[in-house]
Amino acid sequence: MPKAIEIENFTYKYPDGTSALSDITLSIEAGARLVLIGPNGAGKSTLLLAMAGFVKGTGKVLVDGLEINRGNLKKIRSRLGCCLENPDDQLFMPTLFDDVAFGPLNMGLEAEQVKARVAEALQTVGLAELGDKAPHHLSAGQKRAAAIATIISMSPKIITLDEPDGSLDPRNRDNLVKLLKDLPQTLIIATCNMNFAAALADRAVLLDKGRIIAGGDAKEIMSDSKLMAEHGLEVPHKTE
Amino acid sequence: MPKAIEIENFTYKYPDGTSALSDITLSIEAGARLVLIGPNGAGKSTLLLAMAGFVKGTGKVLVDGLEINRGNLKKIRSRLGCCLENPDDQLFMPTLFDDVAFGPLNMGLEAEQVKARVAEALQTVGLAELGDKAPHHLSAGQKRAAAIATIISMSPKIITLDEPDGSLDPRNRDNLVKLLKDLPQTLIIATCNMNFAAALADRAVLLDKGRIIAGGDAKEIMSDSKLMAEHGLEVPHKTE
Amino acid sequence: MHMANELLSVPVAAGSAAIAAAGLGFICRKVRQIITAEKLALMGILGAFVFAAQMVNFQLPAMPGTSGHMVGAVLLAIILGPHMGAIVISSVVIIQCLIFQDGGLLALGCNIINIALVPSYLGYFLYRTVTAGPFNSLRAYVGAVLACVIAMQGSAALVPVQAALSGVLAVPFTTFLITMLGVHLLVGLVEGLITVAVLGYLQQVRPDIVVNSLPGKVRLSKKAVLATLVIFTIVIGAGISLLASDKPDGLEWSYAERPDQPDFEGIISNDSPTIAAADKLQARYSLLPDYSLRSSVIGDTAENHVEASAGWTSFAGVVGSAATMVLIWLIARVLRKKERLQA
Amino acid sequence: MHHAHIDKFAYQDSPVHRLDSRVKFIVVLVFTALVISLPRTSVSILACYAVGPFAILVLAGIPLRFVFKHILLVSPFVLILALSCPLYDKTPVSVAFGPFLWNTSVGWMRCFTILGKFTVTMLALIALISTTRFNDLLTGLQRLGLPRLLVIQLGFLYRYIFVLIDRAHRILRARAGRRLRRLKFRAELQIAASMLGSLFIRSIDAAEHINIAMQARGFDGNWRTLSKLQIRRCDLFFLLAAVVFMLGIYFFVKPILL
Ligand SMILES: Nc1ncnc2c1ncn2[C@@H]1O[C@H](COP(=O)(O)OP(=O)(O)OP(=O)(O)O)[C@@H](O)[C@H]1O
Ligand SMILES: Nc1ncnc2c1ncn2[C@@H]1O[C@H](COP(=O)(O)OP(=O)(O)OP(=O)(O)O)[C@@H](O)[C@H]1O
Ligand SMILES: [Mg+2]
Ligand SMILES: [Mg+2]
Numbered sequence A, B: 001m002p003k004a005i006e007i008e009n010f011t012y013k014y015p016d017g018t019s020a021l022s023d024i025t026l027s028i029e030a031g032a033r034l035v036l037i038g039p040n041g042a043g044k045s046t047l048l049l050a051m052a053g054f055v056k057g058t059g060k061v062l063v064d065g066l067e068i069n070r071g072n073l074k075k076i077r078s079r080l081g082c083c084l085e086n087p088d089d090q091l092f093m094p095t096l097f098d099d100v101a102f103g104p105l106n107m108g109l110e111a112e113q114v115k116a117r118v119a120e121a122l123q124t125v126g127l128a129e130l131g132d133k134a135p136h137h138l139s140a141g142q143k144r145a146a147a148i149a150t151i152i153s154m155s156p157k158i159i160t161l162d163e164p165d166g167s168l169d170p171r172n173r174d175n176l177v178k179l180l181k182d183l184p185q186t187l188i189i190a191t192c193n194m195n196f197a198a199a200l201a202d203r204a205v206l207l208d209k210g211r212i213i214a215g216g217d218a219k220e221i222m223s224d225s226k227l228m229a230e231h232g233l234e235v236p237h238k239t240e
Numbered sequence C: 001m002h003m004a005n006e007l008l009s010v011p012v013a014a015g016s017a018a019i020a021a022a023g024l025g026f027i028c029r030k031v032r033q034i035i036t037a038e039k040l041a042l043m044g045i046l047g048a049f050v051f052a053a054q055m056v057n058f059q060l061p062a063m064p065g066t067s068g069h070m071v072g073a074v075l076l077a078i079i080l081g082p083h084m085g086a087i088v089i090s091s092v093v094i095i096q097c098l099i100f101q102d103g104g105l106l107a108l109g110c111n112i113i114n115i116a117l118v119p120s121y122l123g124y125f126l127y128r129t130v131t132a133g134p135f136n137s138l139r140a141y142v143g144a145v146l147a148c149v150i151a152m153q154g155s156a157a158l159v160p161v162q163a164a165l166s167g168v169l170a171v172p173f174t175t176f177l178i179t180m181l182g183v184h185l186l187v188g189l190v191e192g193l194i195t196v197a198v199l200g201y202l203q204q205v206r207p208d209i210v211v212n213s214l215p216g217k218v219r220l221s222k223k224a225v226l227a228t229l230v231i232f233t234i235v236i237g238a239g240i241s242l243l244a245s246d247k248p249d250g251l252e253w254s255y256a257e258r259p260d261q262p263d264f265e266g267i268i269s270n271d272s273p274t275i276a277a278a279d280k281l282q283a284r285y286s287l288l289p290d291y292s293l294r295s296s297v298i299g300d301t302a303e304n305h306v307e308a309s310a311g312w313t314s315f316a317g318v319v320g321s322a323a324t325m326v327l328i329w330l331i332a333r334v335l336r337k338k339e340r341l342q343a
Numbered sequence D: 001m002h003h004a005h006i007d008k009f010a011y012q013d014s015p016v017h018r019l020d021s022r023v024k025f026i027v028v029l030v031f032t033a034l035v036i037s038l039p040r041t042s043v044s045i046l047a048c049y050a051v052g053p054f055a056i057l058v059l060a061g062i063p064l065r066f067v068f069k070h071i072l073l074v075s076p077f078v079l080i081l082a083l084s085c086p087l088y089d090k091t092p093v094s095v096a097f098g099p100f101l102w103n104t105s106v107g108w109m110r111c112f113t114i115l116g117k118f119t120v121t122m123l124a125l126i127a128l129i130s131t132t133r134f135n136d137l138l139t140g141l142q143r144l145g146l147p148r149l150l151v152i153q154l155g156f157l158y159r160y161i162f163v164l165i166d167r168a169h170r171i172l173r174a175r176a177g178r179r180l181r182r183l184k185f186r187a188e189l190q191i192a193a194s195m196l197g198s199l200f201i202r203s204i205d206a207a208e209h210i211n212i213a214m215q216a217r218g219f220d221g222n223w224r225t226l227s228k229l230q231i232r233r234c235d236l237f238f239l240l241a242a243v244v245f246m247l248g249i250y251f252f253v254k255p256i257l258l
Helices: A044-051 A070-079 A096-106 A111-125 A140-152 A170-181 A194-200 A218-222 A225-230 B044-051 B070-079 B096-106 B111-125 B140-152 B170-182 B194-200 B218-222 B225-230 C010-034 C037-053 C073-080 C082-098 C108-131 C137-166 C173-205 C222-246 C250-256 C271-285 C301-309 C311-342 D021-036 D044-060 D064-074 D076-088 D106-129 D134-143 D148-178 D185-216 D233-257
Strands: A005-013 A019-028 A033-037 A058-063 A080-083 A158-162 A186-191 A203-208 A211-217 B005-013 B019-028 B033-037 B058-063 B080-083 B158-162 B186-191 B203-208 B211-217 D092-097 D100-105
Touching: A005 A044, A019 A044, A019 A211, A033 A044, A033 A194, A033 A218, A044 A058, A044 A080, A044 A158, A044 A186, A070 A080, A080 A140, A080 D185, A096 A111, A096 A140, A111 A140, A140 A158, A140 A170, A170 A194, A186 A194, A194 A218, A203 A218, A211 A218, B005 B044, B019 B044, B019 B211, B033 B044, B033 B194, B033 B218, B044 B058, B044 B080, B044 B158, B044 B186, B070 B080, B070 D148, B080 B140, B080 D148, B096 B111, B096 B140, B096 D148, B096 D185, B111 B140, B111 B170, B140 B158, B140 B170, B170 B194, B186 B194, B194 B218, B203 B218, B211 B218, C010 C082, C010 C108, C010 C137, C010 D021, C010 D148, C037 C073, C037 C082, C037 D148, C037 D185, C073 C082, C073 C108, C073 C137, C073 C173, C082 C108, C082 D148, C108 C137, C137 C173, C173 D185, C311 D044, C311 D092, C311 D233, D021 D044, D021 D106, D021 D134, D021 D233, D044 D064, D044 D106, D044 D233, D064 D106, D076 D106, D092 D106, D100 D106, D106 D134, D134 D148, D148 D185
Parallel strands: A033 A186, A033 A203, A080 A158, A158 A186, B033 B186, B033 B203, B080 B158, B158 B186
Antiparallel strands: A005 A019, A005 A058, A203 A211, B005 B019, B005 B058, B203 B211, D092 D100
């Protein structure tokens, strides 16, 4: 089985000269639930964008064994679903149904299949009843779930999420953790909330200033209080 | 000394019929550091807006002894500085300096005084060097600090902050806690992050579904695990 | 500036709709080749921006209590080019009609022409003409202000023309025209100033957005503002004095120009004093009857007699309709109650 | 994100809500044209026309309070238009209305007609909007020949108007919280321009994000949606009823009432 993601010596500078990622080398097993942790501005979001082929730097990025280049971008995007930080950016169609159907339709599926996929995705995130709603009628937690549904409906092998816990209250956050834990896909999640990360992940990668500082078992990395403090993070609190 | 805030039987419905606050009665001592906690949609933001006279419901709201009404709205706003949830909304001038100077200029101060105030406010939040930057070039944590500076420069007696901890990493959050703890003003802070709340507050008010559920000593309320769980919150983790 | 259903006859409305549809169809086809997929979201969002921009108001100098806000057609045309600007503003007009019921369904064609097509192209053309050649700040100023003023005048002039073509004008055509032009002179001027100011801001913080439309640095210099203001004050002064002396009722039209957007949380909360003021004006000027102008415009005096003689049938019609409505309402209520009981 | 009250009833369910959006749109369009083309002195015929949209609204379960509040909200322009009529036409006319007799002027008659037409056409438009999901309306309009580009535009617009209006409001609040007195015109202008500019920049940023979200889901420039529109028997029945209603009033009631 190929690795879900393989990145070799990837470097990226934003057009204005900010060096966002330097010499990243990383490989992620298929089926892993991995968190990208790091302080604000570490480059987490940029790295997620790089995995989906939205920023093109120097170096190699392989998704599910395929190297990202112009020709297979479409194929890659049907294997890797990328969910942005702000659900308002992710939900751009007039109704939730259309939003969730957007991906499958673009994959060229038949109307019937699309409908089945939408129903299933909405079911998974617990919004089965709300297909006809307009996104601006949803609550914060529902929007977050809906954004994930828009990705699930494409049934990618890999899902990346950028700070999915933002502005959720503890109960909604727990629901999200449950939802994510039940997903069979490879998950790659950027967050700077260590408790959320600890509740969810088995692997972790610590980024700071565009470089990978550490990578490996989530518990191990996140319990290293010296490492965490050095990079502006904290040790997650024990939960039973 | 008058109370910082006194609210009596305040009720507010949004124009679309959502009942956001019902029969709120609350009084806040001058000098307190109070957190408004509650799940998503509890009405925290709305209550902060009500304190600054942005939403007008039935009932009485007194700020620093003055009842809010049309005539003294400006006076009240010079005593109560209200910092919105998203710093991007708060920072709209071309440079950080202009933004921080906006309030003092509007208060009718002299150019010299304004400059002094801006310098002081930027100093307080640790952005002394960045006056000439455009706000959207700042990082998340810097934006947050800048938004607070725009309020501090008006030197109000009371400062309200809506989820100031949003999307900050632990280090930035700790810095914010330090910064806020050093402010002499009465602070009223809405948040659904209990750890942040616990680190900061001496008083707490728990809101849910537009009603006040509990109010009093912060430690006491937030350590009541049954109460917290009931309202979708969590008990903050011990920190030494 | 929204045209209302009531100011139009069906043929004129249909004709305008046909023109608007043809124009839009043409632009869409033309633009399809140059629009990349990335532009789709951008255009949609900018349409929403125009909406939101209308919420942003600020105090006008001469008239305390009034506030200006901007419409944005010329700004978008300058930044995006006229085709995209026209499409964006057209969709704004359509949404305003459908969701906010601003201007009627029948007037949609006219509104697209007046508010979207004409200002976009006229404004863009003027701005480009004035700023062609070596760049300087004053030119950008004059260009933007001129573009806004003239574009606004153009579209303002269309309203009375369309109404006159429809033959439904109760107000004398020249009065209506002069009023519309006069009012929109001021509106256009303010919009022009704010357009340059926004361009200046964008240049300061996101120069990449405006490289094409602002090749050099524009400054909000006092001199430029003053010069522009002086020029236009003279023009406006002349316009207003003309208005005030000759056609007092013109002012009503200025009140009509208040934003008739739905009132979000009372941002625009001065509707009632406006109407009160209009009433007062009317009370004052209704003492000065002036028959001669109108009889040529109106031709339905014959119908008056019919109306008078048909008194009882009319009565029956109104009462019957009212009774029907009450009946429908009652039945629906009963039915709904039953439904609820069953549920 | 809560301005949903503008079209909140569109998401209910009723026989009217289930009708095909194309049929509804065309009926409302024709109805509006018919009402507007009525002569300018008859108020009574308008009352008969009002029955149609009224029945639809009631059948669809739209609260009438909401409807009338909304009509009032959008009326200022037309109100002034109507009220200026009596100023210009003082030709006296006496109107017999059943047992009543009024001496008034043509201007006033016109004023009432304009208001009547406005109310009736608004009733129809509101009936359309509050019983049709905007998305269905858009799909319908596309089937009726609205260019694809405009349809996409309108979809985005509908989605983001509320987001951006909320944003504008928050910026306005931030200004109001710190603006304690009026400034000189130039300062006001500059502040307003800054607010608009920052709104603009953030709109562009949002557009960039949305673009990424679209590409991430395989968007390649071809806009695909699933259309659920379909003309059924009840739509035809509604069409028939509407035609009968309109023609009936036009040919049988109108000659009597005029
Ligand atoms: N569009 C951009 N243009 C220029 N620089 C950028 C841009 N976006 C981000 N950066 C910079 O690149 C670096 C990495 O940014 P990135 O958004 O990836 O960080 P992050 O880890 O996601 O932070 P956060 O926790 O705040 O989301 C930062 O220094 C940031 O300022
Ligand atoms: N502009 C609005 N129009 C209508 N309803 C609104 C509006 N803003 C908020 N609400 C509703 O009012 C209630 C209280 O909202 P509020 O924003 O005060 O909650 P909150 O406690 O700040 O939540 P959060 O933690 O998500 O910020 C919610 O039910 C919300 O859906
Ligand atoms: Mg990020
Ligand atoms: Mg809130």
